[in-house]
Amino acid sequence: MRIFGRVRQRPSTDWRLATNRAFSLIDDGRYEDAGELLTRAADLEPWLSESWFNLALLHKFRHDWEQARAAGLRAVALLEKDAGAPDWWNVGIAATALQDWPLARRAWQAYGLRVPGSGGGWGHRSGPGGSGGASLSASDEPLGMDLGGAAVRLSPDGEAEVVWGRRLDPARIEVLNIPLPSSGRRWGEVVLHDGAPRGERTMTAPGGGGVAGVGAGRTSVYPVFDEIELWAPSSVPTWVVLIEAATQADRDALEQLAADAGYAAEDWSSSVRLLCRACSESRMPSEEGDGLALHDPHDHSVPGHPGPLGHTTAGGLWSPERECGIAAPGSLVRGLLDSWVADSPDSRDWRDLEEVC
Known part of the structure; x- marks a missing residue:
């Protein structure tokens, strides 16, 4: 040749x-x-x-x-x-x-991938008033492939942390968990990731469903990709707060309240576990474990933390004091917590709110 x-x-x-x-x-x-x-x-x-x-x-x-x-x-x-x-x-x-x-x-x-909007057509971008403006080739617009859920390992060369996200295309993931402050990442950020997975997470949906993309009772396998760098930052800060939630339903109400406001709350006390590097890079079930390693990395248990998965504690006992991460603007976070308490003041309380990232 x-x-x-x-x-x-x-x-x-x-x-x-x-x-x-x-x-x-x-x-x-x-x-x-x-x-x-x-x-x-x-x-x-x-x-x-x-x-x-x-x-x-x-x-x-x-x-x-x-x-x-x-x-x-x-x-x-x-x-x-x-x-x-x-x-x-x-x-x-x-x-x-x-x-x-x-x-x-x-x-x-x-x-060899199928890419939407690659037929060579032309899109139209309206001006500020909704009419007029420049015409742009569809190929000049950002990709929106919506490839489903996956996990991404933030800071893979440092204090690694596996979080769940939504794949926007083959190289980008939008973070759906609230990362711990040690990662330097925020909820809603988009990270560029490598192509070869390093590890997998398996998850079985509960009988009532509750996990997007996973049918009730079905077990699905999700790849874990390594972050390369931050692609799009988030302006939403991360807060840590200690809450008193008498029941799981009280805690779930805080998460739902934040979601209804367009932001997020996550009970780190139950959604985050520690894994050794070898376990993190293998196939692991996405559920709270009681065998905690002493090093590397943090691992969030549930994609986007929906529903009841990851909310149990060792032995099935509920501890009312929880450490929660909240992703919300400073102008909203205190009002959100106060509203949560006001809905059931006898079973809810909060203290020690601090912005951490």
Whole structure:
């Protein structure tokens, strides 16, 4: 086979040595030194798609998205068979990071995914008054693929935390849990995530349903993706508060009240557990466990924390004092808590409200 007039051969020994050494340096976090070696490898074998794939991968690790896009496009241009190639997935991530929606659509389609709104039609964006304005190609609009639920591991290289979210497209997840403050993330934020899952969560819906996308009594498996970086921040702060809830119904009422206001409350006392790294990266049931590890990472039990899952305590006993996270504006949070107490003052109370993220 000839590529650009050159007979394609196996990579040279120098190429393999430089590439292997580069990935050893990447494992040690020495990205600059690895970049020099991978650039040298690409100079040695510029006809080889792997040369540019490896450079695109390095730039992804460095979050240098312009370079990742450029190297990725050179990689896919040299592919013999492009359908399903991971080179296209890396191009899709880089394009999503850069909000290059036409390229993102092209990448996901080339990988083999069905992408809505890719028929080449034209959309119409109205002006402030609802009429007039510029016409935009549908391919220039952000993707909205709605791929269902999944979990994402925030801060995977630090104090990792697995939260549930809604997949907007193959590279973005909207966070539905209220992350702990140690993650530096907030409810409602959108994070860019990697393509290969690291771990799974299984969940069985209760007899009455209550979990979106899971039929009553059915067990579903959800992938856990690693966060790459924050894609869209949230302006909604995170608060921690100690509540007194005489019953689970009292606690559920606070969560429902926050949801009705367009925000969120989450009983961290029951929805968060600690797992060792090995367990976190394996297939784990999404339910409260009583075997707590002493390290790494936090794991939220329920997608979006709907319904009764994750609300039991060890031995089935209810403890009225709960530590809750609340995602709501400062102008609303105290009024929300006061309204919750006013609905049943004999069984509810709160104290020690603090903004933590």
